[in-house]
């Protein structure tokens with residue numbers, strides 16, 4: 080236990096020192112690792128801990144990104160105020176999808192597919208309604224001052240992403256030691272038994288999807304503030320849903336550090352292929368290679384290593 | 400806007416598209432009905448078959464319709480082997496597992512396609528593409544009509560095969576009662592692999608019928624996967640009649656949605672139908688169980 | 690304590706439970722027996738809120754609970770176990786039992802302590818760190834019992850906790866059930882095999898083809914002609930007597 084705490088402290092120190100020691104390009108890579116780990120964790124809370132696999136988590140991400148952007152562009156809100164509003168909107172969408180789907184008794188694959196369809200509906204709507212400016216997308220005016228949730232120095236974006244990631248890790252850690260978390264795991268492992276033991280399965284599932292939706296929406300706003308542009312394909316595209324699922328599944332669904340490890344791995348593979356493409360001219364177009372590797376990892380992990388890469392660490396520890 | 404001739408053309412166009420959707424959905428529903436798995440790689444495998452048709456035409460000059468036997472046979476073999484090597488081995492445990500494995504498969508296929516074929520949109524120029532047939536007030540492209548007719552013939556042939564052949568009977572027995580089928584000596588694993596192969600062979604046929612009027616890109620799979628699932632859920636998971644009726648309904652919905660709501664918003668009908676069916680009547684129109 | 694009145698439950702055309710009634714008084718151990726497919730599990734599931742009855746009422750400690758959700762009924766103080774054991778396979782025995790204990794406390798340490806106490810009671814002290822999936826049949830049965838017990842029920846519905854156990858294990862679990870009753874928990878238990886019931890229950894109900902055909906002391910039930918015929922087939926009672 081103490082050793083784990085020491086490792087966490089060392090890891091945090093390294094993460095804090097890292098951007099001071101490397102060039103900006105690597106700072107941004109680090110930022111992406113923590114950001115992806117954060118939205119991955121939002122998936123993991125519902126998909127990993129509670130076992131409610133979602134294929135359309137991007138619906139929350141996009142809701143967050145669009146809510147805060149519209150509030151700023153159209154209504155002149157300050158982004159720091161728009162951020163909690165975006166989270167509330169993401170939570171509300173999570174609540175709505177959960178109530179509808181779980182009332183109808185959808186489970187397993189059916190729940191996964193209906194979330195995909197919800198994301199698709201949102202994508203098409205964002206593409207068609209006037210207040211999102213349709214397929215044109217929305218631009219945020221660049222004015223890099225902290226009060227505007229925009230930063231000149233990427234180091235601050237990095238630290239913010241790190242903060243989000245740490246908060247998400249604390250939430251996951253709390254789930255491993257709270258009654259709420261124990262109930263989610265019980266629901267994942269066996270709904271009937273959970274029900275017999277007094278768990279209000281419906282209410283807990285609604286709660287967790289609301290929480291997950293709010294978290295993911297926070298990530299959406301963060302993304303919009305970083306890139307100052309969103310469009311329906313970015314905000315509601317299936318790629319982000321898959322990314323969140325992938326990092327959690329590969330790292331270890333239902334574990335605290337799974338999404339972070341998965342995010343590290345994904346970014347690592349990405350960078351290696353990018354580097355290969357830049358040094359070997361023949362491999363100029365090998366970008367898809369990283370996703371191929373990742374798809375294979377997903378298959379192998381579901382088939383052989385249900386607890387993800389995390390279980391490799393654990394196994395090693397047991398041997399030691 | 401509500402000109403009846405316009406509407407008539409829209410419905411006809413939808414019916415024609417629906418004919419091919421039926422073929423795609425029949426493959427998916429067969430796999431579900433027999434193996435009880437949700438094949439999320441369905442769209443990606445269709446895309447792969449479409450590239451096969453495209454390259455057969457581009458490299459050897461084979462007309463897409465003439466390619467039917469080759470592509471169907473190839474797709475069957477591909478599906479059969481895929482089942483033996485991957486799907487069949489891990490078809491146990493939680494039902495999401497196979498969904499995730501087929502998701503992984505679709506990610507791999509999509510990106511392999513991107514890697515080898517590039518991201519460009521590819522089309523086939525058939526000499527008869529510009530030929531139109533006049534039906535009532537509607538002008539319909541000849542290849543769409545050929546494809547429609549061919550799709551119906553192939554579905555009928557498949558129906559006949561399922562009803563009359565020994566393998567077809569075995570497949571239906573396994574779909575109904577897999578333990579019982581095992582007890583009477585049916586090689587259930589083999590039936591599974593054959594069923595998966597036939598499901599993918601349907602995609603091979605659909606690819607040949609689509610290419611004369613459609614295009615392919617590595618992300619074409621995405622466009623079809625939700626359509627196929629909607630049809631199957633609408634008709635009732637595992638139901639052939641349901642897949643047929645659902646295919647036409649979705650074809651018409653898509654066509655009319657495009658006419659009345661525009662290119663963008665028109666696509667919303669499919670996702671909404673999918674959601675509403677799952678929420679309100681998960682057994683679909685013809686299904687017996689969710 | 691528990692009053693079941695004229696409860697019926699059908700699946701399609703099949704009347705699994707047909708106007709069955711039974712009563713359990715506080716402090717009793719009551720048995721419910723019947724041949725395969727008699728409808729025992731269905732009756733349990735209906736009482737515990739897993740099925741909504743087609744007709745009839747269920748009253749627990751004077752309060753109507755007919756058609757209430759299972760988690761409500763559990764919170765009210767009545768909990769069932771599953772004949773086909775349903776462990777939380779991926780987590781430890783301790784965590785399994787803690788889920789039950791969390792019904793009445795949100796405190797993790799308290800829940801863990803209670804889980805250990807309950808594990809001691811059912812003889813699982815040495816298996817606390819095993820995964821649910823790694824338990825033997827006997828272990829799974831005990832886990833069912835332990836989890837249910839950890840919710841702190843006043844009435845425990847046990848569905849064939851002895852089936853599939855060897856004689857030594859049965860003797861052990863009979864002792865465990867006696868201890869549970871001694872600690873103030875009322876018990877209604879299903880057993881397929883009559884022998885197991887006779888050593889525990891004061892009163893026995895017999896269900897056959899959905900209908901309650903007899904009620905009485907184990908000794909009286911063992912002599913009941915209708916019961917013997919239900920188990921052995923028509924005419925069996927005469928043959929036995931001859």
Ligand SMILES: Nc1ncnc2c1ncn2[C@@H]1O[C@H](COP(=O)(O)OP(=O)(O)OP(=O)(O)O)[C@@H](O)[C@H]1O
Nearest residue numbers: 700705723724725726727728729730731732772881
């Ligand atoms: N969910 C269900 N759907 C349809 N039929 C069911 C269902 N549950 C039980 N049955 C049927 O109801 C009847 C009663 O079953 P039940 O499990 O209650 O019997 P039981 O007395 O517990 O038998 P056993 O001693 O085998 O446990 C059986 O014919 C069974 O097949």
Ligand SMILES: [Mg+2]
Nearest residue numbers: 729730731772
């Ligand atoms: Mg039973």
